[in-house]
Amino acid sequence: MYLLDTNVVSDIVRDAGGKVARRAAEVGGEQYAVSIIVAGEILYGIENAPGSRRARLVRGLLDQMTILPFEQPAERAYARLRAKLTRTGVGLGANDLLIAAHAVSLDATLVSGDRAFGQVPDLKLENWLD
Numbered sequence: 075m076y077l078l079d080t081n082v083v084s085d086i087v088r089d090a091g092g093k094v095a096r097r098a099a100e101v102g103g104e105q106y107a108v109s110i111i112v113a114g115e116i117l118y119g120i121e122n123a124p125g126s127r128r129a130r131l132v133r134g135l136l137d138q139m140t141i142l143p144f145e146q147p148a149e150r151a152y153a154r155l156r157a158k159l160t161r162t163g164v165g166l167g168a169n170d171l172l173i174a175a176h177a178v179s180l181d182a183t184l185v186s187g188d189r190a191f192g193q194v195p196d197l198k199l200e201n202w203l204d
Contacts, residue, residue: 075105075106075107075180075181075182075183076101076105076106076107076182076183076184076185076200077106077107077108077109077112077142077173077176077177077180077182077183077184077185078098078106078107078108078112078139078185078186079112079173079184079185079186079187079188079191080112080115080116080119081186081187081188081203082094082098082185082186082187082202082203083108083112083116083132083135083136083139084116084119085187085203086098086135087128087131087132087135093202093203094202094203097202098202103138103139103140106139106140106185107139107140107141107142107182108136108139108140108141108142109141109142109144109172109173109176109177110141110142110143110144111144111169111172111173111176112173113136113141115169116132116136117132117136119132120132120133142176142180144172144176147179148175148176148179148180149175150179151175151176151178151179152171152172152175155171155174155175155178155194155195155196156171156175158195159171159193159194164193164194166190166191166193166194170188170190170191174191174194174197177197177198178194178196178197181198182198183198183199183200184197184198184199184200185199185200185201185202186199186201187201187202187203187204189201
């Protein structure tokens, strides 16, 4: 299973016929999902223009995607990863840490263009943006 990060979903919205959208289509919608954290980030991004064309596209895309709740055992993965990253001095934003923990807890591959995720232990990562 693939868990799509915010930058990947944004790219699909921005370029529906682009490389990332084509890769998602090849994989098939039943093989990928988004974390509730990613859905929240995306909806926050359109909150200031709720009636815009982009907002409609984003909502339409999210309506077609599986949105996974953050639930057990994700909290344990979060605690473990945060402790490891703190000990090693690796900084990761709060939401990114939650997203990484969610992916690890599901044994999912996180799809992101954010190279900071490469420092997260036990995280399977692919970059469809390159």
